[in-house]
Amino acid sequence: MVMKPKTSRLPSAGIVLMALTLSCILGIQSARAETFVVEQITDVKASGAQKMFRFAPELLRLEVGDEIEFRNSIRGHTVHTIPALWPENAPPIAISYKPNATVRFPEPGVYGFKCQRHGVYGMAMLVIVGDPKKIDDLGERIDAAKLSDDAKQKLKSIISNAGLTP
Numbered sequence: 001m002v003m004k005p006k007t008s009r010l011p012s013a014g015i016v017l018m019a020l021t022l023s024c025i026l027g028i029q030s031a032r033a034e035t036f037v038v039e040q041i042t043d044v045k046a047s048g049a050q051k052m053f054r055f056a057p058e059l060l061r062l063e064v065g066d067e068i069e070f071r072n073s074i075r076g077h078t079v080h081t082i083p084a085l086w087p088e089n090a091p092p093i094a095i096s097y098k099p100n101a102t103v104r105f106p107e108p109g110v111y112g113f114k115c116q117r118h119g120v121y122g123m124a125m126l127v128i129v130g131d132p133k134k135i136d137d138l139g140e141r142i143d144a145a146k147l148s149d150d151a152k153q154k155l156k157s158i159i160s161n162a163g164l165t166p
């Protein structure tokens, strides 16, 4: 195999500088807040209402300051705070009649969401921001929340699938 001399392939100082600047900019961007997308699904092919209406994904783990773009809060879907699963200092959220809405999460903690209309069928989700201090009592808080049995079951399966139950 014939090797080409490498010296002729050395990039010019200008290109090296440009690459360094670019990687620097990209580095700063990746350290910034991220935006995640949560869809609200109506799956007409699903068997039963418990599977028909759902958030996707149903669990998100964020860094403090990250954002979620909630999509499809239309045709009955909404995004509403579950008060029993909400950090004390965080303002409640109520999104309806919006194809998309972006929410920022500056407070660490556990955030529970339900759809106002389909929560009764278990349309609920969890967002965990940062490293919340109290997470081991999550199961008890779900039990105590004013939610339908289907929603409680959904939230409990989310935390057990994620290995968050003690």
Ligand SMILES: [Cu+2]
Pocket (backbone or CB within 6 Å): 040, 053, 076, 077, 078, 115, 116, 117, 118, 119, 123
């Ligand atoms: Cu809904």
